[in-house]
Amino acid sequence: MNLFLISCAETKISQCQKIILLTQKMAEESETYRQTTDIKKVLQVADLFEETSQQMKQLNIEDEQLQEYQKGFADIYQGNADTTRQFVAALNNKDIDSAKLMQQQVQQLGKKEQDLGTEMNAYCQED
Template sequence: MSISHKYTVLAPVSLSIALFISSCSETKVSQCQRLIKLVNEGTSLIDKNKGTQVITSIQLSKDLQFITKSIQELNLADPKLKEYQSGFVKIFQNLSQAIAKAGKALGSTKIAEASAAGKERIQKARNEIDSSLTAAEAIGKQSDKLVDEMNKYCKQAE
């Protein structure tokens, strides 16, 4: 085997091995950054749409479902980050459901008639909205706690 042939085979093999090793060894920092980016996107959506109308609430719920799916699909290797990932999936799923429920309840108040049945419908919707807001507030506190824990973990040296 000639020397030049030996290097032409060795170079691609070495490059392949190096790429394989580097792709398998994604750092904790880069995994943290990917998870934090999606969590921030979801939080930003919520902040931007607080107190909005029915159509916006329904859209926000759908947008949060998309964020939830994106978080679920993150391919994280770090076991602790996988725990945070799972926690945020639950948080955004629950927020999406609470916002959808409140949006639908708000929508039902807009079509309620000026009658005893309409007043009853409005009162039921108010109760559902209040329940959803209470749930969303509790979920928000869980999210804040999880964000704090994840930030502390992500700041630790590897």
Template sequence: MLLSAVGLLAVSCAEIKTSQCRQIVEITRNIADKAQVLSNSGQTQDPQQVLQVADAFEEAAQEMKAIPLQDEQLVEYQSGYAQLYLGYSQATRHFIAALGEKEIEVLKQSQQELQRLGQKERQLGNAINDYCQQP
């Protein structure tokens, strides 16, 4: 009897983890799709469109923070993505402002920050994928 209860609890916990993983992944996919569309796959030269991408990252950060999570590791990933998206938003805004003011040094710094964030996003994505695939 106790063994059955423990088995059911393990299945229930796994289902919760899977559901929470899906919620995080859904937001990451949605913002990736939205950024692609708004930026015309990164080809836009319209500063207003780029600022819309920054707005979308801020919205994604808020959506990410709003997911109620129970799993401590997923909470860490959630926080990482929220910080990442806010970083993208801020670096994008700095880039556009520097572009308008023709501040070459700030442009370079913003580009470097965006590249660093991209690398961090890949690492975070790999980590959460590995974690969510574990039983």
């Protein structure tokens, strides 16, 4: 009976793949908009980040360490959504200082995302 229960549990690798696939999808979709100056498209990216944050939270991840990575990515994506919207608002209000600050925050979130991805990849490759 225990053997059956164990074989039904998802492996660490398959749980890693769920998170990785979602982060790759987000990276590919957001790359399309990186160089745009169209405010509507920038706001679409914010919506995409928020949507991906929600999708990340909804992944069924059992491994406790992977749950931390899952939460980290969800928080980063939500932070990107919020900061991007604040950036657009600052531009619309011609508040250059705030826009620069939001731009720095987006860059910091990007760095956090890279670091988290590197950390998670190392964890996923452990036996």
